[in-house]
Amino acid sequence: MPHMSSPTPSASSGLTPRAALMLVLPPLLWAGNAVVGRAVTDLIPPVTFNLVRWALAALILLPMAWQTLRPSSPLWTHWKRYSILGLLGIGCYNMFQYMALKTSTPVNVTLVASSMPLWMMLIGRLFYDAPITRYKLGGAVLSLAGVLFVLSRGTWNNLLQLQLVIGDLYMVAATIAWSLYSWMLLHTREPATVRARWQAFVLAQVVFGLAWSGVFTGVEWALQPHLHIDWSPKLLGALAYVAIGPAVLAYAFWSRGVQMVGPTVAGFFVNLTPLFAAILSALFLGDMPAWYHAVAFTLIVAGILVSSRQR
Template identity: 20%
Template sequence: MQLSSLVRLFSLAAIWGSSFLFMRIAVESLGPAALMTGRVFFAALFLAGVGVLLKQALHWKEHWKHYFILGFFNSALPFLLFAIAAQTLTASVLSVLNATAPIWGALIGIVWFRQKVSWTVLLGLILGISGVAILVGFDPVLLQPGAMLAVVAAAGAAFCYGIATHYTKNAKKVPGFANAHGSMWASSLILAPVIFASPVQGEISLGVVGAVLALGVLCSGVAYLLFFRLVEDEGATSALTVTFLIPVFGVFWGHLFLAEVIGWHTIVGVATVIVGTALVTGFKPSAFKRVKVAG
């Protein structure tokens, strides 16, 4: 892996890890629907500008159904579920539950597509589920009203990512940038009507506006550009190693800015989920063994 790719990898993990921090900051004032509608809309605007600069066509008439399916399962529904969960759960717990997406993807493959499972994958599934149980089971957040419903919502969001993964494997081949751009516009259209069912709940401060812009432009728009560049330079397998780094940054940002407590259960739960996810995805640390300086 080139040094520039390694920098992009850690930058991407730091950005996606911060998304749970921004959710926590803004969701109380805006509510889940308005917050996530703003996120996907600003992401769509940002990617539209990039598309003009790069002369990347969207081909909306040809791929609109694909964009709506991908947008629903990869953005609109999981974003909304995470925002609902963010009203109760900490950024640390949210980031770890997010990291279970590959585990849900493997379970979907086993149950729905009758894929054969190796002992390594089975061990990874057990470890992933155990890690979540440790993290959530010993976290004081469960004592709050509605905490279990929030956990189910966040797990449902990760489950949606698992569905999206299988869908993209079998869907028509569309360039990565077009997938990101088109799905954000589709997600905006999907979420817009939901705002009327979930109106703004509080005062909209400058910090809240900044959090929404950060979620849309930084955590969605810029993040997608970094991710697709990683896929182009290092391949999809190496790029997906970001999954293991996101919880680390999610816990760090939550502790640094929201004073979230890092207990033994946080460290053990995060480590167990990361190991389980690595086994499920077949990740090998050899991607980090040789860091090359480009030039």
């Protein structure tokens, strides 16, 4: 899933081929994140994987936005806010996603994450008094139907017997955390010196996110002392990918694409992630998508299209 940039972008042009390329690349990279996370589940514990990933991303961002960490930076004045953002967007979301991939597939994980409109609507209504229109309600019902279809594996008996894979539930928790994170970004102004550049904005969150991830990693190793890390070329390549691609490049492409076409049009490109995940899983993991994945993906996309309509 993408981080949300604080500045409100304005669309300056239509959906040109260049803009479309900018917006197609992030979902491809995010889908790759799910596939890679699944591929290294036996090489590194999931919570530890999240910590190492963001530590590497911080090293990449530091030369571009080191001023954010100066003692005089407004980041420290707003440390409580960035601490919560780091907890939800970096600590909890990514941790739960990698935990989900231990028992669930990349296709399931990305499809469950596509239920975001439902959680956005519920959290907005409960905590921010956001109105619920009939289009939003109808879209939420369709999205929920798609998620239930994935969780049931297309079998009604599975749903009745609540035969859920624990990874699917972890991904629901991740999606709720991301929804809270997104609403916080939407309703709080950033210091101008931090929001001026996306590198500074991400680094401000990563600093606190690493602290939370370090605590979670300590708990992981304390509860499971038999854990180990296999520092193989496969793991090193995976870490390089998730740090450079989904954590840095995807954000850069996404920010530029949103500036070119606006957030409304750009938002629909996120729904390419499950499709890319299905293709990449078939190519690299042998996890061929089932018929219920296609039905669920159709329902979720239909829900997002309906919920985006205005009166």
